[in-house]
Amino acid sequence: MKAVKLTTLYLTIVLVSIFNSLSAQQPNPPGQVENSEDAINQAYLFAHMTHEDYGKLYYSVSLDGLHWYALNDRKRVFDEYHGHPDICKGHDGRYYIAGNRGDNSPDINFWVSDDLVTWEKYSTYTPDLKSTPDYSYALQRIGAPKVYFDQGLKQYIVTWHTPHMEGTKEDAERYWASQRTLYVLSNDLKIFSEYPTRLFDWDMGTIDVFIRKIGENYYAVLKDETYPTLYWTTGKTIRIAKAPSILGPYSEPGPSISPNFREAPMLIPSPDNTVWYLYYEQYPGISYGLSIADNMNGPWYQASGYTFHRTWDKYGLPSSVRHGCMMTISKEEYNTLVDHFGIVK
Numbered sequence: 596m597k598a599v600k601l602t603t604l605y606l607t608i609v610l611v612s613i614f615n616s617l618s619a620q621q622p623n624p625p626g627q628v629e630n631s632e633d634a635i636n637q638a639y640l641f642a643h644m645t646h647e648d649y650g651k652l653y654y655s656v657s658l659d660g661l662h663w664y665a666l667n668d669r670k671r672v673f674d675e676y677h678g679h680p681d682i683c684k685g686h687d688g689r690y691y692i693a694g695n696r697g698d699n700s701p702d703i704n705f706w707v708s709d710d711l712v713t714w715e716k717y718s719t720y721t722p723d724l725k726s727t728p729d730y731s732y733a734l735q736r737i738g739a740p741k742v743y744f745d746q747g748l749k750q751y752i753v754t755w756h757t758p759h760m761e762g763t764k765e766d767a768e769r770y771w772a773s774q775r776t777l778y779v780l781s782n783d784l785k786i787f788s789e790y791p792t793r794l795f796d797w798d799m800g801t802i803d804v805f806i807r808k809i810g811e812n813y814y815a816v817l818k819d820e821t822y823p824t825l826y827w828t829t830g831k832t833i834r835i836a837k838a839p840s841i842l843g844p845y846s847e848p849g850p851s852i853s854p855n856f857r858e859a860p861m862l863i864p865s866p867d868n869t870v871w872y873l874y875y876e877q878y879p880g881i882s883y884g885l886s887i888a889d890n891m892n893g894p895w896y897q898a899s900g901y902t903f904h905r906t907w908d909k910y911g912l913p914s915s916v917r918h919g920c921m922m923t924i925s926k927e928e929y930n931t932l933v934d935h936f937g938i939v940k
Contacts, residue, residue: 626865638929643919859918
């Protein structure tokens with residue numbers, strides 16, 4: 596009888612141990628705060644398109660940079676907009692968003708907002724691509740224009756990608772491999788540089804480039820647009836180049852931060868401002884990945900997500916979201932957006 600009790604006790608301990616190991620919560624991503632009032636970065640906005648409504652403007656928000664919720668009952672927040680959403684806070688404290696009507700359109704359009712709720716048309720810029728030095732053979736394509744305002748320089752840099760080779764039935768990929776990143780400068784997004792200029796002096800396909808000044812350096816986060824092979828393993832991944840000034844010269848891009856076939860990177864600081872969260876899309880609209888580092892030079896590691904196991908997934912986004920931009924906002928701005936549009940949880 597005593598042996599049976601000991602055996603039962605042993606089995607109970609084993610079963611409890613197995614249950615605990617299966618349900619154990621793995622460490623959460625760094626950079627979080629225990630009390631929301633201690634957060635340096637109190638809230639976040641994700642301005643994006645959707646898989647079903649490509650190129651239009653939708654909003655999702657987050658309080659921790661990890662868990663995101665759709666606004667406006669998953670409907671558009673501004674019907675006039677078209678493009679790959681990219682927003683910055685500008686020279687006058689207002690928000691500016693860049694877009695285009697399509698890659699074949701000759702124009703880059705800008706809208707302005709005081710509160711991220713109501714947008715109005717601000718300006719239109721039509722770059723003369725044939726005037727770019729050493730790139731007069733560029734095709735008339737303007738892909739995913741992005742805008743960044745450098746507070747120290749009091750200057751905007753607008754970037755986009757432009758190819759110089761048409762795709763063919765035998766080699767459709769050469770169109771993408773021929774993409775090069777161009778830029779213009781502006782003080783007010785009304786008057787621009789005389790002509791577009793290539794941003795990088797290395798000869799490699801790049802798209803979805805955005806620039807951030809962090810510390811004393813500038814970082815260009817980009818998609819390596821070469822097709823991946825055994826001899827170019829970084830193809831179709833997210834990489835980072837570094838420079839001492841906004842126009843470079845930029846270093847050769849570093850190692851891959853994402854797996855292959857990822858694009859549209861987005862960068863935000865953690866709530867406690869000690870860690871970087873770098874999101875990227877597994878296209879076309881399959882899922883999002885998240886890589887984390889405590890400085891822009893790495894090393895980076897990938898957080899667990901899209902496993903659909905509650906204890907494994909460390910971040911989550913609304914279904915069907917496609918690329919755009921993520922940015923920090925104040926708690927007051929978050930409340931304004933939620934109050935105006937409503938939140939889907």
